Amino acid sequence: MSAPTRPEWWPARQLQRVPIRKVFVCGRRLNPPLYSHVVNFPRLEIPLRGSYKIQMEAGDRVAHVSLRPGMAMFAAPNCWNVPEWQPGLELLSIQLGRTQLGISLISAQVRGLPQPAARKCSLPRPLTGSVSNILDALVRLETENGPPGAFVGLANALVLCLERLLQLPAEHNVSRPQSLLEEIRVYLQSHYQDEITRDAVAQQFNISPNHLSRLFQTHGQMTFSHYLTQVRMDRARHLLGSYDLKLDEIAARCGYHDTPYFCHVFKKLTHATPGEYRLKSRRAPGTLRRPEI
Numbered sequence: 594m595s596a597p598t599r600p601e602w603w604p605a606r607q608l609q610r611v612p613i614r615k616v617f618v619c620g621r622r623l624n625p626p627l628y629s630h631v632v633n634f635p636r637l638e639i640p641l642r643g644s645y646k647i648q649m650e651a652g653d654r655v656a657h658v659s660l661r662p663g664m665a666m667f668a669a670p671n672c673w674n675v676p677e678w679q680p681g682l683e684l685l686s687i688q689l690g691r692t693q694l695g696i697s698l699i700s701a702q703v704r705g706l707p708q709p710a711a712r713k714c715s716l717p718r719p720l721t722g723s724v725s726n727i728l729d730a731l732v733r734l735e736t737e738n739g740p741p742g743a744f745v746g747l748a749n750a751l752v753l754c755l756e757r758l759l760q761l762p763a764e765h766n767v768s769r770p771q772s773l774l775e776e777i778r779v780y781l782q783s784h785y786q787d788e789i790t791r792d793a794v795a796q797q798f799n800i801s802p803n804h805l806s807r808l809f810q811t812h813g814q815m816t817f818s819h820y821l822t823q824v825r826m827d828r829a830r831h832l833l834g835s836y837d838l839k840l841d842e843i844a845a846r847c848g849y850h851d852t853p854y855f856c857h858v859f860k861k862l863t864h865a866t867p868g869e870y871r872l873k874s875r876r877a878p879g880t881l882r883r884p885e886i
Contacts, residue, residue: 599759620650834874
């Protein structure tokens with residue numbers, strides 16, 4: 594039997610002492626602002642200490658919200674928020690990816706640092722069971738504009754079930770290299786619009802750049818740059834098909850500051866220009882357009 598997977602820094606006492614009493618739910622009808630945090634999987638963020646100031650969509654408007662312990666923010670897939678890292682903030686961030694659960698304890702102790710310090714862990718996402726069912730219910734509630742109290746109950750239940758999941762023995766069939774690769778994949782899916790380099794990502798995970806490359810080539814069957822490009826192009830397809838944004842804005846939201854190069858990469862991978870892809874997606878039945886801010 595292998596050792597439990599729960600990290601030593603899991604904030605069990607804080608979560609028990611101050612449970613979630615209010616949940617702010619991000620919307621997805623308005624165009625996401627440049628450099629907002631938006632991914633194609635759900636997220637739950639819980640401040641443990643200090644103030645977590647965010648900009649988010651609430652109804653049909655953009656709201657500025659300050660979250661404190663006892664509050665949480667839930668973002669369904671493709672919903673957005675813009676965080677502001679205040680000194681003294683300690684935040685539990687739970688990213689519920691397609692294949693992996695990413696859990697981070699983020700500390701913003703020093704004013705002016707672009708990225709706060711974070712301790713991370715990940716584990717395979719269960720395909721069935723309580724965590725999967727609660728997550729499905731949260732996403733459905735957001736889609737149906739469900740009652741606020743239901744989000745509170747489900748968010749607390751999700752945290753308790755995650756803690757129990759973290760206490761279970763690690764699976765023998767998940768190797769450390771594969772687990773590390775999944776952690777890095779979740780990170781790239783969350784930071785695709787930043788100026789990401791192989792060296793910077795390697796530093797984030799305390800490994801060498803060459804080790805990072807070997808992980809992707811050996812266990813991911815592709816290079817690091819190829820995977821990052823795929824993540825960015827997947828986001829570009831979503832933005833082109835869902836929002837009336839200019840190409841310069843879409844390129845910037847996908848991590849490209851050179852629009853002609855973005856168009857070149859997009860056409861190379863999709864065999865269509867961004868304009869052709871947008872026109873085709875508009876003609877597709879059931880396509881919904883998002884109103885501009």
